[in-house]
Amino acid sequence: MTQDLAIAIVFIAYAMGMLITFGTLLTWVERKQAAVMSDRIGANRAYIRLPYTQIKLVWWGLFHGVADGIKMLLKEDFKPRTYDAVAYAIAPWVVFTPVLLVFAVVPFGGQLDPGRLFPGLADWFGGRTYPMQIARLDAGLLVVFAFSGLTVLGAMLAGWSSDNKFSLLGGVRAGAQMISYELVMGLTVLGLILVYGSVDLGAMVQQQSGLVWGFLPAWGVVLQPFAAVLFMTAAIAENKRIPFDLPEAESELIAGYYTEYTSMKMGLFMFAEFIEIAIIGALFTTLFLGGYNLPYMNDAGFALPGGHTIAMSHGAAVLTQLVVFLVKVMLVCSFQILVRWSLPRFRYDQVLRFAWTFMLPLALVNLTVTAVWLWMQHGTAL
């Protein structure tokens, strides 16, 4: 019992630390990647001076995220004279908390056997193993959708309670857009659920260690390439980032639903957006890119197509899985930033038309084809 608690605390600390780090780091990555993409140098002025010396640690501007955070904390906490002060105060938290909670069901590593990892603790753990995720729920993917659906509420609350027409417009847009794309996202993932026969994210990752046609790794992106594209598009739209950033379109709505927010309340919205990039990266990795495993890899080692197996020690496997997961998430985040700095913004009617007349039918077609294909494979077993 105590062992379970200790492991849970370690996992939660790891996941929280990872998300917060990603959130801070991505602000820097976004600036720097945008700069390098457009032949510029990018943010590189913030530094930390070692006390009592003239040694300035610049580190390619990595401390700009810290400078941003401090700036946000020290700004005046402006409060508009609004009729709904409570909703105004809790809206940033309604956006921020579910984003963190989504990660609870995402596995960031395989089965962990602390007794084998630390022989000194073998007696205490007594052979217990733990899947490396905060909560192993049978309803994993459903929990993801339940929580990520909550952020719509936060955006609309913020827009409504700010008592500002720009905010209200932004909130209304956010509501319409996020609900539309939530639908598309759910439908694309249904195909995956049919293929894997489970909504448990851990089980999904383990199934992706297998093979298709004898040589390809059974990753989601191989089994459902169409769904991968649709999921990524819908996820970016869900996160309200640039081709779809209508709710906060600067040139039209000032800052959309968080026009009236200042200091760290506004910072929470921004932070939630950046953490959600990491969450989308983690979800995409888990669902489509084989999760924490390298191709052909499983908890015990590698199972190569020819029937060869390469065994790995438990410590090496755990370490590889943790690192591979982080690298994959970072690559997907980088792709999202690439999209954000490459594509122009949609018009508002185009966003909704795109969702309902383009993505939704495609998602339905994808689902139908998947279902028919599975039916032909397995007959009436479905």
Add this chain to the structure above:
Amino acid sequence: MIAPYQRKAYWNAATMSLWERAYLPEILRGLAITGGIFLRNMGRWISGRKGALTTYYPEETRFDYAPANRGKHVLTQRPDGKPQCIACNLCATVCPAKVIEIEAGFDPSDAAHPKFPLRFEIDYSRCVFCGLCFEACPEDAIRMAKETPGLTSHDRHAMWLTLDDMLHWQPQSDVAKPYPAATAPQSPRPD
């Protein structure tokens, strides 16, 4: 009865082929372009070259300033090393930003140029680099070199250029009138 709104039809309205209307291929093409530039520039940074077109300004100055660029001020010297300036205050008078301050001195021993500047200072936090000062100068005593080293500062009060600065800083490329040989070794370029 109000007729429904008709969007105006333009003669040059964009037409899209089926390929473009399929959306995804063109999006991917655009992403490939930007991603390719990103990878190219990252490769340059990683291999120690410069992956940007912009200049990292105070540490790095551009080599390709125009020949007539109005940069940092130079005070010319007589062969004996004294400033050419006769403290006539024409530049200070014509200066639209009113940033030139001159205090004149009197030297009875030099009969040809008895008046000389004791203090000649320019406030670079306010200078607009219009070049009227050297156009007004009757003695060719003030010029503007084409490069602009060390303009930045964290403190506006530290941005006054003194007589000494303007007499003795060594531009990369100057000019019609040769200077007396530099006594101190020439300072390296600031980049």
